[in-house]
Amino acid sequence: MAHNDLEAFLSERRHFAPSDDFVAQANAQADIYDVAGRDPRSWWAQQARRLTWDVEPTQDLVWTPPFATWFEDGRLNASVNCVDRHVAAGHGDRVAFHWVGEPEGDTLSITYRDLLVRVSQAAHALSELGVRAGDRVAIYMPMIPEAVTAMLACARLGAAHSVIFGGFASDAIADRVQDAECTFVITADGGYRRGSASGLKVHVDAALERCPGVRGVLVVRRTGQEVSWTEGRDHWWHEVVDRQPHEHTPESFPAEQPLFLMYTSGTTARPKGILHTTAGYLTHAATTHFYVFDVKPETDVCWTSADIGWITGHSYIVYGPLANGVTQVIYEGTPDAGGKDRWWRIVEEYKVTILYTAPTAIRTFMKWGAEFPAAHDLSSLRLLGSVGEPINPEAWMWYREFIGGNRCPIVDTWWQTETGGIMVTPLPGVTTTKPGAAMRPFPGISVDVVDNDGASVGNGEGGYLTLTQPWPGMTRGIWGDPERFAETYWSRFPGVYFAGDGAKRDEDGDLWLLGRVDDVMNISGHRLSTTEVEHALVGHDGVAEAAVVGASDDTTGQAIVAFVTLTVAAAESGASHAEIIEDLRAHVATVISPIAKPRQIVITPDLPKTRSGKIMRRLLRDVAEHRALGDVTTLTDPSIVSVIDGLMGQHAADDE
Numbered sequence: 304m305a306h307n308d309l310e311a312f313l314s315e316r317r318h319f320a321p322s323d324d325f326v327a328q329a330n331a332q333a334d335i336y337d338v339a340g341r342d343p344r345s346w347w348a349q350q351a352r353r354l355t356w357d358v359e360p361t362q363d364l365v366w367t368p369p370f371a372t373w374f375e376d377g378r379l380n381a382s383v384n385c386v387d388r389h390v391a392a393g394h395g396d397r398v399a400f401h402w403v404g405e406p407e408g409d410t411l412s413i414t415y416r417d418l419l420v421r422v423s424q425a426a427h428a429l430s431e432l433g434v435r436a437g438d439r440v441a442i443y444m445p446m447i448p449e450a451v452t453a454m455l456a457c458a459r460l461g462a463a464h465s466v467i468f469g470g471f472a473s474d475a476i477a478d479r480v481q482d483a484e485c486t487f488v489i490t491a492d493g494g495y496r497r498g499s500a501s502g503l504k505v506h507v508d509a510a511l512e513r514c515p516g517v518r519g520v521l522v523v524r525r526t527g528q529e530v531s532w533t534e535g536r537d538h539w540w541h542e543v544v545d546r547q548p549h550e551h552t553p554e555s556f557p558a559e560q561p562l563f564l565m566y567t568s569g570t571t572a573r574p575k576g577i578l579h580t581t582a583g584y585l586t587h588a589a590t591t592h593f594y595v596f597d598v599k600p601e602t603d604v605c606w607t608s609a610d611i612g613w614i615t616g617h618s619y620i621v622y623g624p625l626a627n628g629v630t631q632v633i634y635e636g637t638p639d640a641g642g643k644d645r646w647w648r649i650v651e652e653y654k655v656t657i658l659y660t661a662p663t664a665i666r667t668f669m670k671w672g673a674e675f676p677a678a679h680d681l682s683s684l685r686l687l688g689s690v691g692e693p694i695n696p697e698a699w700m701w702y703r704e705f706i707g708g709n710r711c712p713i714v715d716t717w718w719q720t721e722t723g724g725i726m727v728t729p730l731p732g733v734t735t736t737k738p739g740a741a742m743r744p745f746p747g748i749s750v751d752v753v754d755n756d757g758a759s760v761g762n763g764e765g766g767y768l769t770l771t772q773p774w775p776g777m778t779r780g781i782w783g784d785p786e787r788f789a790e791t792y793w794s795r796f797p798g799v800y801f802a803g804d805g806a807k808r809d810e811d812g813d814l815w816l817l818g819r820v821d822d823v824m825n826i827s828g829h830r831l832s833t834t835e836v837e838h839a840l841v842g843h844d845g846v847a848e849a850a851v852v853g854a855s856d857d858t859t860g861q862a863i864v865a866f867v868t869l870t871v872a873a874a875e876s877g878a879s880h881a882e883i884i885e886d887l888r889a890h891v892a893t894v895i896s897p898i899a900k901p902r903q904i905v906i907t908p909d910l911p912k913t914r915s916g917k918i919m920r921r922l923l924r925d926v927a928e929h930r931a932l933g934d935v936t937t938l939t940d941p942s943i944v945s946v947i948d949g950l951m952g953q954h955a956a957d958d959e
């Protein structure tokens with residue numbers, strides 16, 4: 304959000320206090336911040352009792368900066384915590400998931416008892432196929448029940464999963480599989496997206512040509528499309544899993560057993576494998592899910608609209624909600640598959656009570672118009688959440704009015720892949736919210752906003768968001784690269800974790816997130832690095848140099864704008880710029896993913912560089928956002944910026 308908008312909204316001082324009804328039944332009580340703040344470590348240890356342990360921990364935090372462990376001498380099994388114990392407690396008939404496929408009518412409701420059978424069978428199958436505790440298993444799947452089953456089956460065996468978002472292309476899969484040294488892959492023949500079946504196994508096959516360490520591939524038949532088959536390596540899920548026994552005796556694992564890796568983009572071209580371990584992560588996910596969403600497992604129906612290929616899906620579809628034993632909706636497809644009211648039909652049909660989604664989705668619904676939600680009975684909703692990017696006050700107000708019926712509290716939750724769970728958020732029933740503000744650190748979490756020198760800023764001032772104390776869900780590091788972990792997060796402000804986000808403390812001391820301050824872009828809530836996209840572009844033999852920036856976009860938050868210079872060969876090839884641009888966009892989609900396709904590519908004779916040869920991205924961002932240009936006097940050729948500015952308008956016109 305632009306700074307001016309923020310000032311305007313702050314000055315309006317629009318506040319929403321919790322309703323008396325909500326306060327009366329809320330999980331979080333007004334004293335929660337005081338209680339947790341007095342002794343955060345004990346408070347978290349208290350929260351860890353939500354879990355079922357085989358051996359109760361006697362330790363809480365062991366802190367050897369920047370490495371932390373939590374509850375280290377305890378033992379448990381994550382899948383038992385998510386499934387078995389709910390069945391054992393008599394809730395086997397409770398629905399774990401109402402799964403809604405993209406094709407109309409393709410639905411399935413799975414109880415906790417069903418889920419236990421599925422996870423047990425999958426665990427047996429993986430064991431039979433050679434998966435062992437300590438292994439890494441890549442999961443590349445659409446949003447189908449087997450994806451959740453696969454994750455839990457890995458967890459049950461003590462093998463770490465590495466879920467790769469189904470939108471990634473084969474190079475991205477290969478990089479991730481190699482980096483984690485995965486020995487096994489779980490995938491599907493394909494998935495449904497925007498009304499048609501697309502291939503998934505085909506990308507795995509291509510990726511595995513570069514991954515000799517993978518011994519086996521388990522394939523779910525989702526679409527029935529033709530797939531190529533490598534005998535001895537490939538196995539059908541329905542052939543191997545379905546014949547397994549329904550009961551599986553789980554082992555217990557140490558609290559710090561790796562639970563999963565989640566690759567995420569940093570400021571370099573190489574994605575980082577963010578490691579999460581078992582007990583601290585599960586405690587954080589379950590505790591935040593319980594308080595932030597105020598869940599009542601007997602009656603709530605939660606819907607987190609994320610894909611399980613991202614951290615939101617891990618923490619608030621799989622581990623948090625299942626640890627808390629709630630009922631959820633999982634929807635496979637796009638928001639407009641089967642009509643622009645598809646989501647609202649789902650809310651009405653399944654009586655969804657808690658909806659958690661991203662500002663991009665909200666802004667898309669705004670654009671489509673309020674008539675689509677208005678055509679459905681959304682009165683079951685009682686709480687709304689937002690995540691992934693700053694939510695602009697206009698979108699917040701629209702969400703409140705047209706989805707929440709001016710009745711549901713909104714929780715704007717700030718966190719990251721690295722934090723494992725929610726870090727800054729209002730608490731329903733406690734916090735008086737402000738449209739666009741994430742408000743306060745979650746109980747037991749310590750946050751500061753600091754200036755360039757690391758000194759706390761006062762109320763009414765902006766700076767960098769830092770996390771000053773270790774927390775249970777904190778990443779245990781970057782897979783295979785402890786130094787990079789220390790360097791990336793702990794060196795900018797020594798001794799504290801630097802998230803990469805700008806933030807402001809308003810006059811009341813409440814927090815407003817202002818977006819990334821580094822070279823990380825946020826496109827529709829998807830995190831991508833400028834260098835990663837530049838790397839893909841210069842990997843094309845027509846490109847000499849590339850500079851990429853994230854430019855603000857009304858719907859997607861940010862959009863990718865790329866500036867490239869061509870090689871002599873490409874410039875003289877006779878291809879038109881329009882053809883080259885289309886080719887480059889397709890190239891980026893193939894190398895990274897369609898989500899990384901630039902909104903606009905500008906072919907320019909040169910890039911703005913300082914005398915030391917550094918590309919001035921700041922100026923390109925000004926150009927891309929149609930702002931007055933800043934200081935250009937340090938450039939070797941100051942005139943190039945206005946040349947690019949002119950080209951930018953021309954290409955934008957071409958696009959229309």
Ligand code: WT7
Nearest residue numbers: 690691692693715716717718719720816819830
């Ligand atoms: C980055 C983390 C957290 C799960 C989804 C994204 C941005 C996230 C908010 C929010 C403002 C937000 C930050 C953060 N972000 N939530 N509520 N308000 N910004 O996880 O891919 O690891 O991205 O998303 O910039 O650093 P991720």
